Structure formats: structure tokens, C-alpha cells
Amino acid sequence: xxxxxxxEHRAAVERLRTSYAAIAPGDPVRLAxxxxxxxxxxxxxxxxxxxxxGLAGVIEVDPVARTAEVQGMCTYEDLVDATLPHGLIxxxxxxxxxxxxxxxxxxxxxxxxxxxxxxxxxxxxxxDVFTGAGEVVTTxxxxxxxxxxxxxYGSLGYATRLRIRLEEVxxxxxxxxxxxxxxxxLAKTIAELVETGEHDGTRVDGLDGVAFAPGEYYxxxxxxxxxxxxxxxxxSDYTGQAIYYRSIQExxxxxxxxxxxxxxxxxxxxxxxxxxxxxxxxxRRLWPRRWRRSDVYSKLIALDRRLxxxxxxxxRAGRPLRERVxxxxxxxxxxxxxxxxxxxxxxxxxxxxxCPVVSTRSWATYPLVPGTTYVNVGFWGTxxxxxxxxxxxxxxxxxxxxHALGGHKSLYSEAFYDRDTxxxxxxxxxxxxxxxxxxxxxxxxxxxxxxxxRR
Numbered sequence: 001x002x003x004x005x006x007x008e009h010r011a012a013v014e015r016l017r018t019s020y021a022a023i024a025p026g027d028p029v030r031l032a033x034x035x036x037x038x039x040x041x042x043x044x045x046x047x048x049x050x051x052x053x054g055l056a057g058v059i060e061v062d063p064v065a066r067t068a069e070v071q072g073m074c075t076y077e078d079l080v081d082a083t084l085p086h087g088l089i090x091x092x093x094x095x096x097x098x099x100x101x102x103x104x105x106x107x108x109x110x111x112x113x114x115x116x117x118x119x120x121x122x123x124x125x126x127x128d129v130f131t132g133a134g135e136v137v138t139t140x141x142x143x144x145x146x147x148x149x150x151x152x153y154g155s156l157g158y159a160t161r162l163r164i165r166l167e168e169v170x171x172x173x174x175x176x177x178x179x180x181x182x183x184x185x186l187a188k189t190i191a192e193l194v195e196t197g198e199h200d201g202t203r204v205d206g207l208d209g210v211a212f213a214p215g216e217y218y219x220x221x222x223x224x225x226x227x228x229x230x231x232x233x234x235x236s237d238y239t240g241q242a243i244y245y246r247s248i249q250e251x252x253x254x255x256x257x258x259x260x261x262x263x264x265x266x267x268x269x270x271x272x273x274x275x276x277x278x279x280x281x282x283x284r285r286l287w288p289r290r291w292r293r294s295d296v297y298s299k300l301i302a303l304d305r306r307l308x309x310x311x312x313x314x315x316r317a318g319r320p321l322r323e324r325v326x327x328x329x330x331x332x333x334x335x336x337x338x339x340x341x342x343x344x345x346x347x348x349x350x351x352x353x354x355c356p357v358v359s360t361r362s363w364a365t366y367p368l369v370p371g372t373t374y375v376n377v378g379f380w381g382t383x384x385x386x387x388x389x390x391x392x393x394x395x396x397x398x399x400x401x402x403h404a405l406g407g408h409k410s411l412y413s414e415a416f417y418d419r420d421t422x423x424x425x426x427x428x429x430x431x432x433x434x435x436x437x438x439x440x441x442x443x444x445x446x447x448x449x450x451x452x453x454r455r
Contacts, residue, residue: 005059009071012054013128013136013160019051020134029132029443031158050130055160056100058082066166067125072102072159080262088166089258091117095265096294102159106152108328108410110376112206112222114357115194121150122360123165131157132439148434151365151426153411155447156435170226172235173206173261175254177247180217183337187375189219190356191333194373206261209354210248214344218248219354222261230255238267239289243279245271245351269294271351272380276300310382321389322382324414325349327398330357330374331407339377342401347394353378364427365447368408392416411451422448 023029032049052073059069063086070079076090077097083089090101094109101120103109105127109120117123126140129149137157139146149156176199180186186209198204199221206222235255238244244264247254256264268278276297277283304310314322325347331339333356343352355376359368368374383394396416402409403425409415415422422428431447 005057008054008057009059009161012052012071013130015051015054016130016160017134017136019048020130022048023050025441028445030445031154050158052158059161061086061088061166063088066168068164068166070101070162070164072127072162073100074102075100076104077263080259083166084169084259087168087170089169089262090120091123091165091167092120093262094120095263095270097263097266098293098295101162101164105159105162106149106154106156108151108412110328110355110357112208112220112355114355114376115207115373116197116205116358117167118358118360119150119366120164121363121366124162125165126163127159128161129157129438130160132435132441132444134443135438136160137438144434145438148364148431150363151411152431152447153450155431155444155450156438157444169258170224171258172225172227172230173256173258174223174225174230175256175261176202176221176223177249177252177254178219178221180219181215183217183340186217186219187333187336190336190354190375191373193219193221194333194356194358207356210245210351211340211354212249212351214340216249217354220248224258225255235260238264239292241281241284243268266294267292269297270353270378270380273297275381314384320384320386323385323389323392323394324382325394325398326380326413327395328376328378328410328412329398329402329407330368330376330409331402331405333373333375335405335407336375336377339401339405339407343377343379343398346397346401347379347383349379349381349383364430366408367425367427374407411447415452417452419448422452 019032020029030049031052055071056073057071058074058079059071061068061083066088068083075098076093079101080089080093092109092111092113094104094111099109104120105124126138127146128136128138129145130136137145145156193199193204193207203223204221205224207219209217209219211217235257236242236247238247238260244267273279278287278292310322357374357376358372359370361370385393392414395414399409399416417425426447435446
């Protein structure tokens with residue numbers, strides 16, 4: 001294929017190759033990018049990185065085939081901007097605008113369509129991967145590199161191009177918020193919705209929920225609809241003074257444009273914008289809309305970590321040290337009630353996000369049982385634990401509990417496994433074998449070193 005964006009793409013890949021050749025043998029190979037949606041410590045370096053500056057766009061969208069050719073560093077925000085005018089979206093669109101397609105495929109990507117469409121890598125038809133050997137390998141489902149790539153977090157290489165499937169969508173989304181005061185009934189309802197794909201005779205296209213407190217749970221059922229097909233007079237706007245997550249408790253039905261539904265969680269980073277005062281009415285009026293974004297809040301968090309402002313204020317006030325508890329875990333739906341009860345007693349963080357996910361096939365390093373309903377439980381914040389905070393006592397306890405319940409933990413944040421446990425949970429032997437084939441000189445950092453080892 002030639003012309004336009006394809007020629008630009010090939011030129012960008014050549015720049016990537018050139019930047020790889022400039023990295024001295026023995027120096028770490030990593031992306032030359034300042035931003036990240038990862039929440040684990042990364043060692044700083046002055047060494048040059050891989051030039052991916054020209055790999056952040058959409059090459060083409062095929063509305064007839066319902067596919068898109070996308071560069072690996074393209075954000076979902078830019079991807080949706082390219083597909084939505086055609087009435088199409090990716091099968092799974094992660095919640096945050098600046099998550100990249102390549103990042104979601106090699107790491108974590110879950111959203112309300114995951115109960116029927118699985119994970120982002122499950123809608124990839126083909127991809128090019130720049131490996132540790134400095135080669136671009138085209139790989140497809142069934143190939144060892146393709147099947148091991150999910151959850152490898154750059155340890156096997158970086159996706160430069162991906163061909164993905166898209167789904168047709170209308171202009172709007174109708175929402176129904178169901179309230180539960182019993183976690184057992186909540187879990188049972190999730191299982192039924194996943195199995196039937198409908199509620200009271202109405203199709204369910206998206207499904208997620210929030211646990212606000214013990215005994216206060218909500219499921220949000222989303223149905224794709226055309227404009228004017230619901231009783232709601234006009235779509236709600238949660239980019240202004242109104243806050244989306246609060247609306248779940250305040251109303252039973254709602255209507256959003258498809259665009260606003262996809263980014264409903266990004267404006268306030270779920271509920272985490274409250275840490276910056278952005279949910280206060282006065283502050284919200286003064287805070288520019290263009291800054292009500294997850295990437296802005298993430299930069300503020302990074303600044304606080306560098307300056308230690310929160311820790312200083314805690315010490316000055318005599319409060320115990322904080323432990324960062326930022327995790328997404330999957331537990332089987334039948335164990336959800338047990339996990340929430342344990343979490344309330346041992347961690348006590350609220351709200352938490354609930355999102356059902358069903359993987360469509362087996363993946364070596366993403367060990368979900370195909371066809372089994374899991375519930376992703378997401379919780380992001382800090383807990384005062386005292387002098388043991390640097391050792392991560394709550395994070396360690398969460399790891400143990402999740403796996404005791406037959407669950408799984410994403411590796412985008414901090415992990416504390418010993419090497420044997422890590423290899424058992426994430427198929428370390430196969431991962432090492434595949435890495436040896438495509439990175440024979442061990443130029444790329446291993447997954448264990450990326451996710452667990454402190455450097």
C-alpha cells in the first residue's frame with residue numbers, strides 16, 4: 001500500500017529503526033516519551049529512547065470492512081475522532097482518552113463493552129511489532145508473538161501498526177442505573193445480564209457499575225440508540241458543572257451522546273478529580289474545561305510525587321504515612337461478594353468501579369479462563385497505613401486475596417510478587433521462550449523487571 005498516510009507510516013518506522021541503532025549495546029531500550037498511563041515507579045535515564053514521534057495516528061478507516069489501520073502510539077481519543085464520523089468505534093474503548101491502542105493491547109484495556117467484546121487485543125486482526133532484535137515482525141492470531149503479546153508491557157516489543165475490528169454505533173446512548181443494597185443480588189444480576197445480554201426485554205450494549213459504600217451498589221446498563229428514540233429530551237453534559245459519577249446516585253435514567261458516553265469517566269478521572277478540589281462548584285467554574293482531563297490530573301499526581309507535598313502535609317498534621325493503592329483486579333463473578341466484603345474490612349476505600357469482562361479465548365500471559373465472567377474491580381487512591389507504607393502492606397494483601405479467589409491482577413501498577421509466584425501466575429516460562437526468539441540479545445527489559453523489580 002502506498003501514498004499519503006502509508007508513506008508517512010513507513011517513514012516513521014524507519015526513524016524508529018534509526019533511533020534503535022543509535023542506542024549503544026547494553027543500554028536500556030525504551031520509548032522516548034514523557035507521558036504514561038502506568039502507575040508504578042520508573043527509573044529515570046538520560047539515555048536516548050526509541051523515536052515513536054511519527055507513530056501516533058490513524059492510517060486509514062475502512063467503513064465497509066469495519067476495520068481500521070492504526071499506529072501503535074495513537075491515543076483512543078484520536079482513534080475515536082477518526083472512526084466516529086463513520087458511525088464506528090473500536091469494540092472496546094478504554095475509559096481514559098490518552099491510553100494508546102498499542103498500550104491497551106500490550107497492557108490493560110477494559111470498558112463497559114468488555115462483557116461482550118472481551119479485551120482490546122481480542123479485536124486485533126494483525127499487527128506489526130518492533131522487537132528487541134530491531135526488526136518489525138508482522139504477526140496474527142495463532143502466532144507465538146501475537147498470542148504472548150497481551151500483558152507483556154513492552155517486554156516483547158512495541159506495536160507500530162495494528163489492524164482492528166470496529167463496530168457500528170448510532171449517535172446516542174440510553175442509560176439505566178439499577179440500585180442494589182445486597183452484593184449477592186448484585187453479582188447474580190451481573191451474571192444474568194452477561195448471559196442474556198438484556199434487561200426487561202431491552203438490549204444491553206454496555207455494562208459497568210459503582211460500589212459507593214457497603215450496601216450501596218449500582219449497575220449502569222447502556223443501550224445504543226438513535227437520536228429522538230428515547231423519552232429523554234436532550235443529552236446530559238458532564239463536562240461542565242454536573243459530575244457523571246454523582247448522577248448515578250441521583251437519577252434512574254439518562255441520555256448521552258456516543259462521544260460523551262465513551263469519555264464519561266475521563267472528565268473527572270472517575271472520581272479522583274476530587275483530590276484537586278475540581279468537584280467543588282466554585283473551583284469547577286474557575287477550572288478550564290480543557291483541563292478537566294485524566295492526563296492533566298495524572299501530571300499533577302506526578303508533580304506531587306516529585307515534590308512530596310502530600311507526604312509533607314501528612315507529617316506536619318501528624319497523620320500516618322499513606323500507601324498508594326491503585327489497582328485493577330478481576331475476580332470471578334461468584335466471588336465478587338466475598339471480595340467486596342474483604343475489601344471493605346481490610347482496605348476501606350470507596351467508591352470502586354465494577355466492570356464485567358469475559359475473555360473470548362485463552363491468552364498465555366493474561367490468564368483469564370475463556371467464557372468465564374469476571375468482574376474488574378478498580379480502586380485508585382491512598383490509605384493511611386503508617387510507617388509500613390513503603391512496603392505496600394495493603395497491595396500485598398490484595399494480591400494474595402485476589403489469587404486466593406481465583407482472580408487476576410493487571411500489571412500497570414505496583415506489584416510485589418516473588419519471582420516463582422510471578423512466573424506461575426503469568427506463564428513466565430513461555431514468556432521467556434518467546435522473548436528469547438524475538439529478543440535474542442536481551443535488549444528489552446523483562447516483564448518481571450518492569451512490573452515488580454525495583455530499579
